[in-house]
Amino acid sequence: MSTVTVAVTSKRLDLEALTAAVASGSGADGAVASFAGLVRQDNLGRRVAYLEYEAYEPLAVRALQRIVDEALAAWPGTRVGVHHRIGRLELGEASIVIVAASAHRADAFAACRYTIERVKQIVPIWKHEHFDGGDVWLEGATADPDDETARRTAYRIACA
Amino acid sequence: MRVTVRLFARLRDLAGSGELVRDVPAASTIDGVWRHLVAEMPALGEYERTMSVALNADYSRMSAMVKEGDEVAFLPPVSGG
Numbered sequence: 001m002s003t004v005t006v007a008v009t010s011k012r013l014d015l016e017a018l019t020a021a022v023a024s025g026s027g028a029d030g031a032v033a034s035f036a037g038l039v040r041q042d043n044l045g046r047r048v049a050y051l052e053y054e055a056y057e058p059l060a061v062r063a064l065q066r067i068v069d070e071a072l073a074a075w076p077g078t079r080v081g082v083h084h085r086i087g088r089l090e091l092g093e094a095s096i097v098i099v100a101a102s103a104h105r106a107d108a109f110a111a112c113r114y115t116i117e118r119v120k121q122i123v124p125i126w127k128h129e130h131f132d133g134g135d136v137w138l139e140g141a142t143a144d145p146d147d148e149t150a151r152r153t154a155y156r157i158a159c160a
Numbered sequence: 161m162r163v164t165v166r167l168f169a170r171l172r173d174l175a176g177s178g179e180l181v182r183d184v185p186a187a188s189t190i191d192g193v194w195r196h197l198v199a200e201m202p203a204l205g206e207y208e209r210t211m212s213v214a215l216n217a218d219y220s221r222m223s224a225m226v227k228e229g230d231e232v233a234f235l236p237p238v239s240g241g
Binding site: 037053054055056058059060062063084095096116119120121122123124125126127128137138139140141142143144145146 | 214238
C-alpha cells in the first residue's frame with residue numbers, strides 16, 4: 001500500500017514510510033531532511049502526563065497541503081511530506097513527522113524547517129495538555145494563511 | 161435558514177458541544193452567526209479577537225455570506241506540531 005504524503009491520522013506515525021513516499025529513489029535527490037516532533041514531559045513548569053490532539057480534519061489536511069505547495073514554490077524541485085497525529089499521545093511519541101527531499105541539503109533543511117514553522121501558524125490542530133494537577137488547552141497563533149508577515153517570518157527562520 | 165456550527169478545542173468545551181445546528185436569518189454573514197451564538201452563550205465572546213473562522217472547511221472572513229446548509233467553524237488559536 002502506498003503512503004500519502006499529507007495526512008492527519010490517529011495511527012502511530014512512521015517516518016520511514018513517509019521518507020520512502022517522498023524521496024524519489026531514482027538518484028535525482030541528493031538530500032533528505034526530516035523532523036519529528038515528540039511529546040515532551042515538561043511544559044512551562046508543568047509535568048505533562050499525556051497530550052490529546054484535536055483537529056478540524058478536512059481543513060487541517062488542506063492547510064498542510066497548502067504548506068507543502070508553498071515550500072515547493074519557495075524551493076523549486078523540493079518535495080515535502082507531512083503527517084500529523086491526533087488523539088491521545090503518550091510521552092515520547094511523535095505528534096508530527098516531516099520529510100523534505102531535494103537535490104541539495106540547503107533546500108531540504110530549509111523546506112523541512114519552513115513546514116514545521118507554518119504548521120504552528122495555520123493548521124487547525126490543538127493540543128489538550130493533561131498534567132499533574134489539571135488540564136489545559138494550549139493556544140498559539142491565530143490562524144490566517146493570508147498573513148504575509150507570518151509567512152515571511154517562517155521563511156526567514158527556515159533560511160537562518 | 162439552517163447552518164451547522166463547528167466548535168473546537170476550548171470553544172467546544174465552553175459550548176458543551178462541537179457541533180450545533182442553528183436557525184439564522186437569511187442573508188446572514190459569519191459574523192451574524194457568531195453574534196447569534198454569543199447571545200446564547202456569552203462565555204464564547206472572549207475568543208472574538210483571537211479566533212479564526214472557516215466556511216465549509218475553508219478559511220474565511222467574518223464578512224462572508226452564509227447559505228442554507230453551510231458549515232461554519234470557529235477556531236481558537238492553533239497549537240499543532
